[in-house]
Amino acid sequence: KQEVTQIPAALSVPEGENLVLNCSFTDSAIYNLQWFRQDPGKGLTSLLLIQSSQREQTSGRLNASLDKSSGRSTLYIAASQPGDSATYLCAVFDRGSTLGRLYFGRGTQLTVWP
Amino acid sequence: DVKVTQSSRYLVKRTGEKVFLECVQDMDHENMFWYRQDPGLGLRLIYFSYDVKMKEKGDIPEGYSVSREKKERFSLILESASTNQTSMYLCASRSMGLAGYNEQFFGPGTRLTVL
Numbered sequence: 001k002q003e004v005t006q007i008p009a010a011l012s013v014p015e016g017e018n019l020v021l022n023c024s025f026t027d028s029a030i031y032n033l034q035w036f037r038q039d040p041g042k043g044l045t046s047l048l049l050i051q052s053s054q055r056e057q058t059s060g061r062l063n064a065s066l067d068k069s070s071g072r073s074t075l076y077i078a079a080s081q082p083g084d085s086a087t088y089l090c091a092v093f094d095r096g097s098t099l100g101r102l103y104f105g106r107g108t109q110l111t112v113w114p
Numbered sequence: 115d116v117k118v119t120q121s122s123r124y125l126v127k128r129t130g131e132k133v134f135l136e137c138v139q140d141m142d143h144e145n146m147f148w149y150r151q152d153p154g155l156g157l158r159l160i161y162f163s164y165d166v167k168m169k170e171k172g173d174i175p176e177g178y179s180v181s182r183e184k185k186e187r188f189s190l191i192l193e194s195a196s197t198n199q200t201s202m203y204l205c206a207s208r209s210m211g212l213a214g215y216n217e218q219f220f221g222p223g224t225r226l227t228v229l
Contacts, residue, residue, distance in 0.1 A: 043118075043220040043222045043223045044220040046217050089157075100145060100208070100210075101147075104157045
């Protein structure tokens with residue numbers, strides 16, 4: 001069964017720092033990997049989707065990379081702002097999964113202080 | 115923009131009541147999902163539907179049922195609500211694109227409290 005791990009579980013940084021969130025998965029046979037953001041008490045917002053054939057995707061200050069062979073993805077946030085404070089989750093779509101379910105990590109809770 | 119809506123943001127019910135949670139998506143997506151999210155346990159899949167009238171059990175289907183009579187609507191039913199079903203419930207949808215599966219989009223969530 002696919003297992004997704006996110007490290008660190010929590011991160012606190014001052015405004016302006018560049019930071020990296022990590023996601024690892026145990027089975028490299030995936031269709032894609034998706035990064036989400038979740039604000040307290042809210043639903044998940046999709047940030048980036050990387051197909052298995054891609055190495056990275058960029059959206060504004062966010063850059064996500066994928067190394068399928070090593071089972072790793074990173075989310076890079078440039079010039080962090082207090083508004084980036086949220087929980088970030090990654091999820092993989094496993095090729096072996098029944099009818100396309102995603103497997104989620106537990107998330108990294110990010111706090112950016114002014 | 116894809117929009118996934120859920121019928122209620124907050125819901126308070128009594129033990130033993132039958133509870134309906136509704137989810138509607140406006141992008142003609144084939145796949146729809148119901149999750150619950152609890153502190154320390156992360157997101158857990160309850161049921162998913164890959165097309166109209168089709169459903170599959172997720173990891174924790176006990177105590178729940180689902181209905182998908184129309185493509186845009188996926189309902190989660192708690193047949194007899196219990197206090198251990200107090201949780202945040204999240205609905206999601208996704209299309210099956212030409213290249214395979216695409217982004218999954220989530221609704222705003224329903225915070226259910228069972229007293």
